[in-house]
Amino acid sequence: MDGIHEILDAIAGSANDDVLATIIRVEGSAYRKEGSSTLFRGDGTQIGLLSAGCLETDLSFRVQEVINQRKTNIVVYDLRDEDDLSWGQGAGCNGVLSVLLEPIDACLREHLCKLKFHLDNGNRVTVIKKLAKDNSVTDYLFITDHQQLFGKWHGRVPLQIKRLVNDIHQKIPKSGISYLPELSADIYIHCFEPKPRLIVFGAGRDAIPLVNMAAQAGFSVLVSDWRSALCKEEYFSEANQLIVGFPNEVIPMLTLSSLDSVIILTHHFQKDRELLHLLKGEKLRYLGVLGSKARTQRLLDGREIPPEIKSPVGLPIRAEGPEEIAVSIVAELIQRQRTKLPEMVMERSWSSND
Template sequence: MEEIHRIVETIQQTSLRGVLATIIHVEGSAYRKEGTSMLFLEDGSQIGVLSAGCLEAALAHSVPDILASGTSRRFAFDMQSSNPLSWGEETGCGGVVHVALEPVNDVLAAHLGTLKKYLEVRSEVKLVKRFDADGSVIDYGFLTRDQHPFGEWRGEFPPSLLEWTPPGQSPSSGMKFVAALQSDVFVHTYYPKPRLILFGAGPDARPLAAIAAKTGFSVTVTDWRTDYCERRYFPDAESIIIGFPEETMQLIHVTPDDYAVVMTHNFRRDQQLIRLLSERQLGYLGILGSKTRTERLLRDRPVQMKVHSPVGLAIGAEGPEEIAVSILAEIIQTYRTKRKLSSDSR
């Protein structure tokens, strides 16, 4: 998932100066795509990755100059050649990667904080950057899905950039020529964290919640058993809701962008949850248990959406940790497939 969520959290929590790196254009193949960001801090620490280690050292070398000058710069790395690059490493990854480095001053930090607020209320936000001839960023602007602009953009925002891709379709990221400006700009859309809802907080839910949060999901855990719902079991979950299915479902606004796994191990409660979930639309519904058990659960309550059961990819998983990996792998596969289909339909 996108690192921008963790990057902004780090910026808000640290007193260290930082430099934001963003892939703005890729020619050929590369490890990461346009829109991928990472943060370099002045103490040498880094949040996120842009490559499999090919670019980070060279970019880190430029961080002190960026911080000292207070100006942004663009870099191009030719990964097509097997010849050693300027820092003595051979790449041969197959593409040319263009990266923008920007010092995170107080103004940019404030706008990134606003971006985070919109993402937290599950609103998509479009980013537009305009570059000078020397490669520095001269304007940048953010635009929410409901047309609220913020950022540092001089003059009128081009009408063509106010247009949003229809719901359900993924806008492409990268450089785009804007006739009104007679120049190329970088465009990228930031998405809220995908949400994983775990119905059941037993011991096997703990590794799934932990790995999902680490991967970039917003995790909600719900169960009626108070002893299972202690924060120490789910330190990275964004919310823990205690209550029976009828109670908790009134507190959770389920959307087609949500992913849910039913794993209470209580047949009657699972039946209740499936009945309630069948009335809503989800991006993914997985049910833990054997195929025979799931058939019994669905016998009197057909579900219109696809049900993943047995939940998870068939990798022969055993034990809570391996099963968690298989479930999350299937969810990520579903998430990426939906994004690709949306993008291909444009």
Template sequence: MKYTYSVLEHLASRDSKYLATIINVEGSSYQKEGTSMVFNKDGSSTGLLSGGCLEADLYERIKLQDPSFTSFSTLYDMSSEDDLSWGQGVGCNGTIQVLVERLTDQLKRHFITLSAKLNEGFEVTLIKKLTANYQLVGYRFVCEDGTSFGTLNEITNSESSSLTKEFPFVYFKASQCYYFSQLFSPPPKLLVFGAGPDAIPLVELTSGAGFKVVVCDWRPGFCNEDYFPKAHQLVIGNTKELICQTKPNNHDFVVIMTHHFQKDKELIHQLLPMKVRYLGLLGSLARSQRLLEGVQPPKWVHYPIGLSIQAKDPHEIAISILAELIQVKNRSTKTELMNI
């Protein structure tokens, strides 16, 4: 996830020149469809398509293209341990198809618009149309708010409905072309209620993993930039004010770690009706059950918080919480369709 946002941030830069994207995977691979990277004018790059075993070769292939090329596709077969056809023999037991596009000013502007939509909280699906030999025909960004933009004029319902998260690359015999879809989601928001010392490693780790972290507390002496320089936002107030200002929704992740029983209780009672995506309670099982007053909570309430790794100190506890957050974030149903 963090790679995705770092690539997006770099796409609009003056130095960026080529965008490379995995559009199809057969077998196993280090990265999946939709993984992208950017090559700069000087050959440096942002992002990874593999464990670092094919990026240099890909850049050499780019340099062999006609200087005026707009796009090309190349196949990497990494299925054999002793296959040295392109000098590696990595043995990942799969093949990957990579699409390389020149970053034109128009494409950069469209990616800037994409970033703006994500910052507004909307999901955006990028659909690319390719010929039977994997040449790019055009693309269109379709936004959750009903807007769309790009070089591709229209996409039929039958074509868009065939694209899912599990099957993002589909061939249509009637039109003899491929469609590839790539879903971009806003950075997940994590609300951390409680600005004690044990929240510091959690905020550092989760922000580094791509979460948009908001720290909430009633104590300005704790909830400040000196303690939480990586926080996206700091919110100060009583429990009602904190909820009112942060406006939790069903996409948000929430961690309660105030170490104040009554305030934890107030927060839980306000948050339960909001049906957030994840609510984690720091503390023992007995304490959490007391907070819930014997009520059986929904499945999205996690207590004790974090994956069970026998964590002992604040940093280890933060790691266990981050692991659980990632587990929930990446959980999806195989048949879930993209709403495009």
């Protein structure tokens, strides 16, 4: 994930001299890609990473210049050389990175708080920044999927920008810099996705490493189980929400969307069957069931497993034990996040007896 959600949480509760550092161009290979951000706080602390540690020290000095001058700047790092005198201390990463440094004034802070509001409510938001030849940002515009606009933009919004945003939303979003003839300027464009939600049904011991790993990977994790002795904060401190209840009580409480992923691992045959029945017709990004294909087929009364259901769950890395299985599941969730899939509906053909 690009780390923007943790950054926005910090910005919303801060009034310090913060600077947002964002990778806006990558030529070759690099540790992080376009759109990755780090927040440099006025108190010297930092949220997020742009590199494996080879750029942050230099950036911290440049941040002070940006704060003092109250002006955006773009810094270019060439990491291709392998000698110790180059950036990367001889890492030879074969990449050139352009990093945009923006002082967060009251105006930008207000707009970043609006960005947080939309993302927290499940709305995707695209940002466009107009870049001047002196490396400053002269205009920026946030556009939601519902065509709501906010930001600091002088004059009318060109039709070409609206078309560009629409094209981006029809395919895998690619961040970076493009030249826009209608503006006679370079623009940086990036699409912010809402924090992906993972819903884990089952609070057994094997769910603990899964929840912890998914949370650390940037997912908002909800854990649900009907057994109150298992579904407790002391076991799932990394979870964003815990819900104790039976499947038929919990699922109607959830507003499921195509951005959600669901893992079923209750280790209770009848409850797993009930969950699959209740999830019929829901649009989900991912649905995985722990256990063998034979068991999942039994859950479906002997019918073939639809392509919308992943069973066994996780990437096929021959995982053994809770930790390795958690690795395989989270890896597949990340893979699915990176892949633009047509919206899939769990059709009622699951059962011929409905």
